[in-house]
Amino acid sequence: GEDVEQSLFLSVREGDSSVINCTYTDSSSTYLYWYKQEPGAGLQLLTYIFSNMDMKQDQRLTVLLNKKDKHLSLRIADTQTGDSAIYFCAERTSGYSTLTFGKGTMLLVSP
Amino acid sequence: NAGVTQTPKFQVLKTGQSMTLQCAQDMNHEYMSWYRQDPGMGLRLIHYSVGAGITDQGEVPNGYNVSRSTTEDFPLRLLSAAPSQTSVYFCASSLGTSEQYFGPGTRLTVT
Numbered sequence: 001g002e003d004v005e006q007s008l009f010l011s012v013r014e015g016d017s018s019v020i021n022c023t024y025t026d027s028s029s030t031y032l033y034w035y036k037q038e039p040g041a042g043l044q045l046l047t048y049i050f051s052n053m054d055m056k057q058d059q060r061l062t063v064l065l066n067k068k069d070k071h072l073s074l075r076i077a078d079t080q081t082g083d084s085a086i087y088f089c090a091e092r093t094s095g096y097s098t099l100t101f102g103k104g105t106m107l108l109v110s111p
Numbered sequence: 112n113a114g115v116t117q118t119p120k121f122q123v124l125k126t127g128q129s130m131t132l133q134c135a136q137d138m139n140h141e142y143m144s145w146y147r148q149d150p151g152m153g154l155r156l157i158h159y160s161v162g163a164g165i166t167d168q169g170e171v172p173n174g175y176n177v178s179r180s181t182t183e184d185f186p187l188r189l190l191s192a193a194p195s196q197t198s199v200y201f202c203a204s205s206l207g208t209s210e211q212y213f214g215p216g217t218r219l220t221v222t
Contacts, residue, residue, distance in 0.1 A: 008151075033210070042201060043154075043213040088153060098144050098169065099203075099211060103153040 006089050006102035013110055018076040020105045022089030025070060029091040032065060033099065034074045037086045046074070046087075076107075084109045113137050115214035117202050123220045124192040132187040132217050134202030140212075142205045143185040144169070145177065147198040148216075154201065160185055192221045 003025045012018045024032070030051050035043040049056045049063045049072070056063045062075040076083055086106050090099040118133045136143065144159040146169075156169030160179040174196060176188040185204075189196060197220050203211040 004153075031210075035213075042215045045210055045212075048210060090154075098142075098156050098159050099154075100156075101146075101154040103151060 004089055004091055004100055004102035006087075006105045008103065009106050009108070011108045011110065012079050014079060014081055016079055018074075018079045018083070018107055018109075020074045020076075020087050020089075020107065022072040022074075022102055023070055024072065024089075024091050024100075026091060026093050026100070027067075027070065028093050031092040032063075032072050033088075033090040033092070034061075034063065035088040035090060035101075037088065037104070039085075043088065079107075079109050081109045081111060083107060115202055115204050115212050117200075117214035117217050119217060120215065121218045123222065124189070125222055126193060128192050129188070129190050130192065132189075132200055132202075132219070134185045134187065134214060135183050136185075136204040136212070137183065138204065138206065138212070139182060140204035140206045141182070142207070142211075143179065144203045144211070145175070145185070145187045146201045146203065147171065148201060149198050157187065157200075189219075192219075194221045197221045 005023045033048040034046045036046050047058050060077045064073045086104040088104045089102040115136045141162050145157040146154040148154050155171050158177040160166045166177050200217045202214040205211040
């Protein structure tokens with residue numbers, strides 16, 4: 001079955017890099033996503049990576065995908081207090097329109 | 112485009128009451144989904160639809176009904192609300208297997 005696992009909590013200081021990790025079990029995943037959720041708000045798509053890619057960079061965000069280990073990471077460079085939020089990893093499997101989400105990682109950025 | 116809209120934003124129900132959570136999108140997306148978000152559980156799929164007239168169950172469908180009479184609308188019905196249905200409900204839509212767009216959510220409390 002499909003399962004997406006994330007660490008639950010990460011605390012960093014402003015200006016440091018943050019790395020949020022995610023593992024998944026479904027080898028037929030086609031797209032892997034990172035969503036951000038601020039308190040009381042909906043989900044905002046941050047970035048995604050197609051399963052045939054190893055890395056994707058978008059400004060301060062770097063996504064690394066290790067298909068062999070089914071491991072996905074999101075690196076946020078120069079983390080700011082405004083980056084404090086819950087970050088969800090999600091996978092889409094081939095032929096399906098729905099997503100399977102991890103439980104979310106709460107990122108706390110202190111000044 | 113308004114994107115994905117959900118109404119109401121907040122709702123309090125008594126056990127046994129029924130209600131319909133509304134979801135609409137104006138992007139002509141084929142795929143629409145309903146998720147619920149509970150603390151520490153991430154997002155779990157309730158029901159989804161791959162087009163008008165077609166719906167299917169997700170991971171946690173019990174206690175919920177859906178219908179898709181038009182491309183734009185995908186209402187979620189609670190037939191007899193229970194405290195276990197206290198949650199935040201998100202509707203999402205996508206065009207084919209592209210990225211999903213999420214609505215702002217409906218916070219439901221069942222007493």
